[in-house]
Amino acid sequence: MEHKKDPYEILGVKKGDSESEIERKYFILSKRYKIEKSENPEADIETKIEELNWAYNVLMGGSTEKSEEEEINESSPILRKLGINQKKLSNFFHYYKFHILISIIVIVFVGYTVKGCITRVDPDFCIAFVGDYSYTDTLPLKEMILNEWTDVKEILIDGAILSEDNDPQLNYAMQMKAVVLFGAGDVDVFILDKTNFEKYAKQGAFISLDEIVDELNIDLERNKDYILKVEVGEDEGTAGEHLYGIDVSGSRLFSDNVITGDEKIAAIYTRTKRYDLSVKFLKLLLN
Structure with a gap:
């Protein structure tokens, strides 16, 4: 999608703000949009999320706009065969990276606890x-x-x-x-x-x-x-x-x-x- 808004405006930050401040505002808005989506599934929150991810990537020195054809050509051949949009997949992992990290920590902790119960004195x-x-x-x-x-x-x-x-x-x-x-x-x-x-x-x-x-x-x-x-x-x-x-x-x-x-x-x-x-x-x- 084409983004015409100012990335600073989307994230609510100013030029010169630190990366930690950008991270903080990104996390706050991500959490807000997730709550809005759960409370109102019919609302078009995905557009806001895509804009948020785009603004974050731009300000953190990441992505620039590419055409859909360029995105398809640069996608992994395996993902193309599976019919998976690489950009959407990247956005998913970017948006849910903290949730995935927490899940991994919890799984590791539970696994460690279970293993400890079996092996330790x-x-x-x-x-x-x-x-x-x-x-x-x-x-x-x-x-x-x-x-x-x-x-x-x-x-x-x-x-x-x-x-x-x-x-x-x-x-x-x-x-x-x-x-x-x-x-x-x-x-x-x-x-x-x-x-x-x-x-x-x-x-x-x-x-x-x-x-x-x-x-x-x-x-x-x-x-x-x-x-x-x-x-x-x-x-x-x-x-x-x-x-x-x-x-x-x-x-x-x-x-x-x-x-x-x-x-x-x-x-x-x-x-x-x-x-x-x-x-x-x-x-x-x-x-």
């Missing part, structure tokens, strides 16, 4: 990091814990890394992974940043630590931000404010920066099958 204890953290390998932390904790022989450490610096689609995939971690019910202790701690604590995801305050010598003043009133699942005996997490950011287990992140709040998951070990692990973090 069942862990004695499971820890998961959820929040704005950075790490490349959890083996050093695992070895540090096992060297000091004789109660367990095998530990599983997993996580969902949620950061504002992440690509939005990667963050979405990590949010889906966090849902899997909470839904599977295998994790004993979560370590979270403050934002994610409050989010999940208010959903009733963690056990009250009130009963072990004295045992672990927990400083309530220092951890006052983690004393919350949780409505979900509370009965008359548990109503009110309770301590659901403790600040372990200064734990010596994290002193070598194996897991980097400003906030580390430890909380025992309500579905843990190893409560006593969970309490011992909190004690190890605090010592």
Whole structure:
């Protein structure tokens, strides 16, 4: 199709805007058009999508207009034999590239999880990091814990890394992974940043630590931000404010920066099958 509009106007950007800004506007409009198409299938959204893809390609140093005959001649011989329009196929992958990426990440994660369930030794204890953290390998932390904790022989450490610096689609995939971690019910202790701690604590995801305050010598003043009133699942005996997490950011287990992140709040998951070990692990973090 012939495009007469200004690509800057189509994307709502100005000359001189960065590639990241062009990417951001493209993603916003792509998502908007997808919603419009789902809400009104009869509307001619495909034209808008083609214009959007064209404008994006032009501003990112990509395509120029070619005649239909030129496009056919330049198409892959295999695609021509199959009767597939190469331009439309390219537009499809370009428009849905993020969705395809997310699907691949989810499939790989599920496949890895299934494979792990089949091949790995069942862990004695499971820890998961959820929040704005950075790490490349959890083996050093695992070895540090096992060297000091004789109660367990095998530990599983997993996580969902949620950061504002992440690509939005990667963050979405990590949010889906966090849902899997909470839904599977295998994790004993979560370590979270403050934002994610409050989010999940208010959903009733963690056990009250009130009963072990004295045992672990927990400083309530220092951890006052983690004393919350949780409505979900509370009965008359548990109503009110309770301590659901403790600040372990200064734990010596994290002193070598194996897991980097400003906030580390430890909380025992309500579905843990190893409560006593969970309490011992909190004690190890605090010592």
